[in-house]
Amino acid sequence: MQNSQTVISIFDILKIIKKNIWIILAIVIVTFVAVFTITNFILTPQYKATNQILVVQNTNKADSNVQNSEVQANLQMVNTYSAMIKSPLVLDKVSEKLRGQYSTNELSKKIVTSNDQNSQVLNIQVQDESQAMAAKIANETASAFKENLPVIMKDKSVTVMSQAKVLKNAHPVFPNKTMFYFLSLVAGLVLSGLFCFLREILDTTVKTEDQIMEKLGLPVLGTISKIPDNSVKNRPKYEAMNKTHTEAKPVYEK
Structure with a gap:
């Protein structure tokens, strides 16, 4: 039982990550750009x-x-x-x-x-x-x-x-750009992960049959799948009706 629960939880986590992958990437990129700007243009090197x-x-x-x-x-x-x-x-x-x-x-x-x-x-x-x-x-x-x-x-x-000497091509001891960039990536991943998981936790809408059974305790008798608009328009019956309607000419009484 514990193994199945672990597999399900990991599957759910991967599903959340896949669903919000663009949000995660956007937050990581914004965080990195912000730290890059602060490190290179705002902080004074020491x-x-x-x-x-x-x-x-x-x-x-x-x-x-x-x-x-x-x-x-x-x-x-x-x-x-x-x-x-x-x-x-x-x-x-x-x-x-x-x-x-x-x-x-x-x-x-x-x-x-x-x-x-x-x-x-x-x-x-x-x-x-x-x-x-x-x-x-x-x-x-x-x-x-x-x-x-x-x-x-x-x-x-x-x-x-x-004695202290002036070195050529000396690197500043502050800010440590490598460490700052690494921390920005970690912070971006943590913030995006928290945002995505909070978004899923606070979302109370029902999306699956299992959620109905779990929350309401009622059996699912049947489901109605969503019919895409393209499939309806491509049916021969509707094509014939559309063709007849298009070719019909208006009749005017004299």
């Missing part, structure tokens, strides 16, 4: 630039135990360094070097710091509408942090591991 810095402790001690403890201390200070990079002490100088093009708050929103697990290397990532500006902000931030950290922590120094 580019990313990244550089890497390393914070180390100035020491001449060769004791391995001391060096290991310093490494562990630096790892625990990574969050502190990240907060310092986005602090007004550093970003105010970056804003000055950019001639006030971005405020301290705007720079803070553009900068993201991260590091790999158990790594002392800090990544400074910047997103901007211009790749050149993103690289400039990242490099100026690393430079300002390098200048200010020894003032606050005299036993620390910063080494710039790699």
Whole structure:
């Protein structure tokens, strides 16, 4: 019984899809075109630039135990360094070097710091509408942090591991067009599917004999099939009548 019900339900689903195939295609196409337009003509592309810095402790001690403890201390200070990079002490100088093009708050929103697990290397990532500006902000931030950290922590120094560079033919990190297009197709299929199934569920008209028996509980005694107009017109009887009517000439009394 369960298998037959499953087959019937799948058959009904396929029947609904076949019946509304043009509506489904139309909704999918409209959704894709809308997302394509928004992605290419409305959203502003964002580019990313990244550089890497390393914070180390100035020491001449060769004791391995001391060096290991310093490494562990630096790892625990990574969050502190990240907060310092986005602090007004550093970003105010970056804003000055950019001639006030971005405020301290705007720079803070553009900068993201991260590091790999158990790594002392800090990544400074910047997103901007211009790749050149993103690289400039990242490099100026690393430079300002390098200048200010020894003032606050005299036993620390910063080494710039790699600078952000402007790449040729760079692709924006936002919007991700491939992902947006894929999601638009999925959204179009989901929306069209919901529309078609709701349309079928809300349709209370009776279309088959089984629906009459199911809803009214009455047996079907007989059915009257629909007679197409073409079949009626093509019958010989009606053709003869039409021919006679056409050839008849009006008679006028004198």
